[in-house]
Amino acid sequence: MTITTPTLHRSPGWLRWAWLVPAVFLVIFLGVPLVSLAAQIVSPDTISYFTDPLPWRVAGLATGQALLSTALALLLGLPMANVLTRYRFPGRRWALALATVPFVLPTVVVALAFRALLGASLGSGLAIVVLAHAYLNLAVVVRIVGARWATIDPRFETVARTLRADRLTAFRTVTLPALAPAIASAAAIVFVFSFTSLGIVLLLGDANTRTLESLVLRQTSVLLDFQGAAISAAIQAMVVGSVLLWAARQRSSGGTFRGGHLIRPDGFARIVVGIVIALTLLIVLAPVAALVWSSLRSSSGWTLSWWSSVFGAQTIDAGSTRIGSPLAAMGRSLAYALLTGIVAAIVGGMAAVSVLSGRIGRAFALATALPLGISAATLGLGTLLAYGREPLDLRATGMLVPMAHALIAVPLVVAVATPTLRAADSRLVTVAATLRARPSRAWWTAYGPILRTVMVAAGGLACAVSLGEFGAASFLARADGLTVPLVIARLLGRPGEASFGVAAVMAVILVVMTTALVAAVDKGGRRS
Amino acid sequence: MKRIPTVTVALIATSMFVLAACSSDSPSSEETAASGPVTVQLLTHDSFALSEDVIADFEASSGITLEVVSGGDAGSMVAGAILAAGAPTADVMFGVDNTLVTRTLDEGVFEPYTSPESSALRPELADQTFEGRVTPIDFGDVCINIDDTWFAAEGIAAPTTLEDLANPTYKDLLVVQDPGTSSPGLAFLLSTVSRYGDAWPDYWQRLRDNGVKVSGSWSDAYYGDFTFGGGGDRPIVVSYATSPPAEIVYAEGEPPARPSTSVMTDGCYRQIEYAGILAGTDQPAAAQQVIDWLLSPEVQADIPLNMFVFPARQDIPLPAVFTEFAAQVDSAEQLPAEFVAENVGDLLAKWGSVMGR
Helix, strand or coil, X not given: CCCCCCCCCCCCHHHHHCCHHHHHHHHHHHHHHHHXXXXXXXXXXXXXXXXXXXXXXXXXXHHHHHHHHHHHHHHHHHHHHHHHHXXXXXXXXHHHHHCCHHHHCCHHHHHHHHHHHHHHHHCCCHHHHXXXXXXXXXXXXXXXXHHHHCCECHHHHHHHHHCCCCHHHHHHHHHHHHHHHHHHHHHXXXXXXXXXXXXXXXXXXXXXXXXXXXXXHHHXXXXXXXXXXXXXXXXXXXXXXXXXXXXXXXXXXXXXXXXXXXXXXXXXXXXXXXXXXXXXXXXXXXXXXXXXXXXXXXCCEECCHHHHHHHXXXXXXXXXXXXXXXXXXXXXXXXXXXXXXXXXXXXXXXXXHHHHHCCCCHHHHHHHHHHHHCCHHHHHHHHHHHHEECCEECXXXXXXXXXXXXXXXXXXXXXXXXXXXXXXXXXXXXXXXXXXXXXXXXXXXXXXXXXXXXXXXXXXXXXXXXXXXXXXXXXXXXXXXXXXXXXXXXXXXXXXXXHHHHHHHHHHHHHHHHHHHHHHHHHHHHHC | CCHHHHHHHHHHHHHHHHHHHHHCCCCCHHHHHCCCCEEEEEEECCCCCCEHHHHHHHHHHHCEEEEEEECCCHHHHHHHHHHCCCCCCCCEEEEEECCCHHHHHHCCCEECCCCHHHHHECHHHHCCCCCCCCEEEEEEEEEEEEEHHHHHHHCCCCCCCHHHHCCHHHCCCEEEECCCCCHHHHHHHHHHHHHXXXXXXXXXXXXXXXXXXXXXXXXXXXXXXXXCXXXXXXXXXXXXXXXXXXXXXXXXXXXXXXXXXEEEEEEEEEEEEEEEEECCCCCHHHHHHHHHHHCCHHHHHHHHHHHCXXXXXXXXXXXXXXXXXXXXXXXXXXXXXXXXXXXXXHHHHHHHHHHCC
């Protein structure tokens, strides 16, 4: 046995049953809805729809697009992950939280910002879609790769360099192999998000930049062609499943875990770190600056009206049920986000631990990742059929939205946790056990600190998922239970200057909420 | 190490509190199944809105608690209703329009009901109830909107007909929405089908040659491409006959004397929104009361300024911004609902091949 592929053979007793938590969660919130939906749709002649060439052609186009988006996201995200998670500099925590912001920006807001910045030179189509996807997914790369990178002892590279390896060689032979599973995880997830993208593709794409998700939407809500939609959704789930399976097989080499101490940059490193921080801020903040500008402008010049209409009034459009109270929407979004973070961290953490302990098979590991490949329309309709009517109508409990969000976030938690846990040194368990520690005590000694680090990183990402999610919430929210992205969408669905101005204010607020919440989660994690 | 349980306990406690807070404001359906107050769930799309006091008055006078549940956009809502036909997710559905209604009828989504208030319907809507299975509540027209300020500044006369839009004078000035993903986009396509019959693809070919731009959604077109809404460069957009009054109502501070956009009344497509009782409801009597209420003068008068569509009753005075600035179209294009249901897939495919999308 090598230290690189530990098995948790001396694990405490409760660990044996950890898999039950994700299993029950998945059955309730994914299995039952999908079966309810399939029971309505699938018939013997559904299979004949598989020969329709359209979904296959769209799958091909989406694959090409998603590969390009993934490559660009890695190219931009890896240097950011390195600098933001390994080096010590003032405001690091805030910079790391800011890097999460693109992930939660409402799609239509990002689309408008990209068109304003690049539309004139790029028009609609593949190039601008790939750029927007890379931008939105920076957080995925930074968070997943960063969580692993932060745990790699920088002294290994130093040693390699003492042995006359140049920087690049040291990176290639020492750091990269240790990072490989995390990079694979991140790449797989960026691929999946780009492959299943909806809003960006609708708003910035053209005939040859489509996804199965956009096809499912058209088949469900315009053509009411449920058989066709089922096939498209099935093809999407198969592609996503294969990609995630590939990622799950990537093994780490080079177990170099060490606590997350930060490097103080000096000399040349100082310059590089400075440049990367500046670029990060520029890339992340350019669309945000455009939003702030929109929130302060009207046809007659600068104005604070949009801001005062959000904070001054109890409801937007006084007396009407259309939008409701913006402050209540913010409170609701925050509560949903916290709940999502907690549930996803627990469920995802149990799943990651179970996967590593070898208690469950690869098929189950795959099942925990599958929510990523299920389209929002599929999940929303299925949940509605299962839990939106008698005898079990759960909409009034307000639970369906955060549970759907947790379901979407669990795969991200697993992706953050697995590569890092896998690298943890299981010899510590043995050592502790030799010192007559009880098994659970020994296990915590080895895995406790690292588990806490990755759970916090993952929980922050899960909060962000919830804050920005639109599709599932639009199906499952009660009319008086809107989240901030739903409020923004309603505002943008009507004409008039105030609509766009107030929507911009709400988007800026969403950015602030995300940054603050993620920074707080990071901070809380460090202290505990 | 020992802190972990504390943190976990704190987090769980927080989540319980959140859950309690989330759920405390709604009565559970068990309580209401008893003889006491009745709850009716009204399933609508996400553009639904009424005044809070109109809803409160109804609840006070009828003893019915109205719970509004959102089904997403109109298409997703209808899809959900069809999938749940017979065992519905609500008691009443509002907002299915004439492009989608036929499929709901085929699938037995609605239970027939003719409201006594139907006698007040506008004559042209009175016979559009599909044997009493649905009730028209409002209607609106999807029309070309013009940025008057832009045309005045350029010294060009604004277009007045569908034919004008293909004229080189207006090259590169029009933005429309993709009919496969946008409801007004589909309405505009149907309008051209109604006008040009089998020759509609030629018309779209001419629009394409004249530089028409296709956007993914109404928001994207209006705020991204339209010269008035945002920083766009296209002064002609597919929108609604009521967009100019909305521009006044949602203006900053003191509303301007008149809107800077106007409506081209040629080639508008009429959308009718229906309500119906969902078959399988366990509250049929209360559901009927909700339909009556939706068609009552109070709600009908409340509709224009909340949803920016016209009331289906003929005896409702319109607000001043509507009479002054909304286009009241006498001869809107319309296709039979059955024709739309049967052909929408082919129309979209054909449109896609003409437009290269």
